Amino acid sequence: MKIVLLITAAALVLIAVKWAFLPGRRLRRHRVRHQRIRLRLRLHPGKGHATIAELWWRWGRLAMNRSSRRTRPALTGRLLTPARQKSVLAGRSHYRHALRLPLDEHAVIFSPPRGGKTGWLARVILHYPGPVLSTTTKHDMYELTAAVRARKGPLHVFNPQGIGAVASTFRWNPLEGCEEPAVAIRRADAFAYSVSQKGVEDGSFWAAKASDYLRGYFHAAAIARLDLRHVAQWVSGGRPGEAEDILSTAPGAARYLADQLAEMRGESNKTISTVRMTMSRSLAFLADPALAASVLPEDGESLDIPSFLRETGTLYLIAETRGEDAPVAPLFACLASEIHYTAALAGSLLLGGRLDPPLLMALDEVTQICPVPVPSWLADSGGKGIQIITVAHGEAQLRGRWGANGARIIMDTSGAKIWLPGISDTDTLNAASALCGETPMKETRTLFEHHRDQHDPYDRHPIMTPDMIRQLPARYALIVRGGMSPVIARLPMAWTDSAYKHARRAGHAATNRAVSERAVQEWEAPPRRSAWSAEHARPDAIPPSASWDDPGRYPWQ
């Protein structure tokens, strides 16, 4: 009897061990439930997913040491440097194996609202070895990361709407430097292309036209030491001919931009009104005096982008959406473009031709608040020392902003694609399932179903069906990277991170209570933007009127 019991116990143990460590090739009847149980037990999720050897060789510390030779030339040969200096921890897969991403691999993350994307991105930012640009619609990212990031370098906040009572630390004038035509062209492009052309036929044509004229206005205003409100006035048809006059008379002005502005007079009414509409939408935020204040810095109030990059700073761009887009979206897009440009330029002068440590552009809610040309950036940023993480609710959101081609390019050029549970967009789920591929699995049949003449029992089945992706346990995600097998990982969240907890315990990280208390105080005692001087907190919407005939009104006169 004892022996029978022993044999039974041993057999049960063997069956359990086999179930746990040798995922069979059998197709389970309840795949979703079966997978969830295995994931909760931190076991291999099933056939077709990455093996331990693959995790070790392609996702582990060793792989990151190999990749750091190109991503961190300054650390070459320093094998004992912590892995977080050379990689980003994306999550932990079966048997708690760490999944690391090299610092030159972009990622795109899809998640429904409240899915945990900010928590994950904040965890990445906490330990990122280089400077970070973070875009967000709430102050949660700032609250989760500011205390820890402050130890690495200076914190910069640009929060023109005063969200969460987080004070802005600088203002930024997009006309700064536009005395150089190349700078004016870059800034005008950023403004014009950030206007959503949804539903507009031939949207990029109108954006290009708007950029053609804006660059002339920007250049003229910078040369005449005028500000962006003056440009808004020109755009709406006020002071006709003034910008052209400045460009044709000022010493050092690019005359061809005056010719370009002159072309405007020859355009048909319909064309000119559409172009004017695009330009005025990009500057619409100036109508709100409080937002206009954000582009009128006083001496020493501006952001020094090269030192932000050099000092491993962290820059938070915080804005909330009104309707589809945030009113300051063009301004944010212009600032982000400038940072991207400066980082690439600085990197080209460094060892390996890339920024070291790299710049992270953590683009949360990017489609609404910072509509930068992500598809074109993704194509070549990795080699310049700029890593981009794009966050979206689904592919439809990417298509809405960058069109079907742009969305395709984002998928093609993002090395790591991460899907969190709860997505209900079937296109996104089907694309994820198709990327995971198929594998032969043996169908389970009852005694009656099993006939000799039936087809091959090892049919090919999807490794992850759309419903398996949608129903992953909370805080888990499916990750597909390059040519590797799919992996399911448990994602680390910032609020479970020891650095965050430590900073919070030490009283550095603002608790939610402190934030709400501060918000209540601010609410009772306006004006809210205490970091800005009283004069600029309520600037005139339009600069004081002066006629072009005023002698000596411009610096060169």
Ligand SMILES: Nc1ncnc2c1ncn2[C@@H]1O[C@H](COP(=O)(O)OP(=O)(O)OP(=O)(O)O)[C@@H](O)[C@H]1O
């Ligand atoms: N500090 C925290 N501690 C514990 N749980 C948190 C914390 N902050 C958020 N959560 C939980 O995490 C979930 C949402 O996380 P997160 O804000 O990262 O999601 P999200 O996808 O960015 O959401 P949204 O779409 O609203 O931006 C919520 O269920 C929330 O309860």
Ligand SMILES: [Mg+2]
């Ligand atoms: Mg969020």
